[in-house]
Amino acid sequence: MVYFDILKAVKGGTLHLLGEKLAKQYGDIVMCRTIIGNLCFLNSARLVRQVFTDKETQLIANDRPHTFTGAVLSYKFKDVGLSDEVKTSEWSKIRKLFHSTLRFYGSGVETLEGTLQTELHNLTETLEIQTKMVGENNRQIPLGCCELEMEHFLPISIRRVLATLVCNECPTYILICYCYTCRLAVIHSVACYNLYSYTPSLRGSEMLIGSVYLGTGAMNGSKLGARSSGHDIARRLERIRTCVSFSPTSMAEVHGDSWYATSTELLKGFFLYMVHHPRVMKKVQEEIDRVLGQKIPSLEDRRSLPFTEAAILEALRVVSAAPLSLAHETREDFTTDGFFISKGTIIFENIWSMNRDPTAWEDPEVFRPERFLDDEGQLLPPTHPTRWRFLPFGIGKRSCPGENFARSRAFLYVTTLLQQFDFLPPVNHDLLPLTPDSWTEGVVLQLKPCYVTIKRRSQ
Secondary structure (H helix, E strand, O other), rough: OOOHHEEEEHHHOHHHHHHHHHHHHOOEEEEEEEEOOOEEOOOOHHHHHHHHOOEEEEOOOOOOOHHHHHHOOOOOOOOOOOOOOOHHHHHHHHHHHHHHHOOOOHHHHHHHHHHHHHHHHHHHHHHHHHHHHHHHHHOOOOOOOEEEHHHOOOHHHHHHHHHHHHHHHOOHHHOOOOOHHHHHHHOOOHHHHHHHHOOOOHHHHHHHHHHHHHHHEEEEEEEHHHHHHOOOHHHHHHHHHHHOOOOOOHHHHHHHHHHHHHHHHHHHHHHHHHHHHHHHHHHHHHEEEEEOOOOOOHHHHHHOOHHHHHHHHHHHHHOOOOOOOEEOOOOOOOEOOOOEEOOOOOEEOOOOOOOOOOOOOOOOOOOOOHHHOOOOEOOOOOOOOHHOOOOOOOOOOOOOOHHHHHHHHHHHHHHHHHHHEEEEOOOOOOOOOOOOOOOOOOOOEEEOOEEEEEOOOOO
């Protein structure tokens, strides 16, 4: 029965939902033998940390499966995320330099912060104009408000940040990034990912899909080279490229993919939850007003806004944009917690289930930022049990290298937009519910078209 459930989930892109069901039924670790190979779901933070970080297992449990995506769309496993060679010195070098590129210390912090602040200033001006125009021309929408589909402003804004950081504000790159991410939405869907990986009869289409993908990548790379000379991040990417056998095109696309998809979905999910939970939104705004007033938010303000930070962490938990992270593959046989895991087993870090486990979270279905705060209203330290079992960016050698970058970016978007605007239910459309079917399946879950009303706050 489980066998057919797995095939159905793979086809429908609901493997994370099946993983949650299996975790409730069988516990912290679930092993499945299927026609597409052996699958293993790790359903607790303890086991995930144990398998991916212990010295005995970290070098044999952190490879990537040989999939269509990795072979054709990621330059034959030569990128940071899908490379299957964690034991090699080249991969370690890429990883370390990738970390240093995204760490943004010293002048890099100012580069990131300045780019985000400039973009957010332009975005808030655009939204303010929209609130004036729409309210005057549409009697159904109150004055000072506008109704927008979030896909029409948040992803575009993030693409502009990407283009500025990587290519020193190249407008053509913004268009290319849009086409690239739209393509990823289809090709990287769970159904397509597994369909091409495990169905040889369909692999004749590799030439078609691969040529489209790589053709756009070539344009991407040419724009990167043409416009990024002297740019800080571009220099760091070039350093990585010259140190290892890694193409500039793949570097640009690896960065673009990892920066764009999860950030977009986190922010869209966060503001949808704000619409459904106006009390939480008002509490975030009260903290911003009390601490910042009308001061432009900066990254230094993160320590002074613990409730805002907690709300972002809670959004990371409930949205779980990468529900199973990226699959791991075992290099050798090993045993963990008394379970034998054979060579070639596909391991899933079941983030979706861990973030909804009632034994780990009180009322996991409730959006409650306070769970990340102590009795004095301060953010819990990373060593606290609540934070210890919270792994939205993974752990170990395959953890997301852009965690701090992503959280910094989310903080500035949240504080700047909620400082200036209220997010309310739409007037002319139904409000998207907070249910799994409001997101389309994929390696990264994507929110379906979602309209919200944006109202300029009275100061």
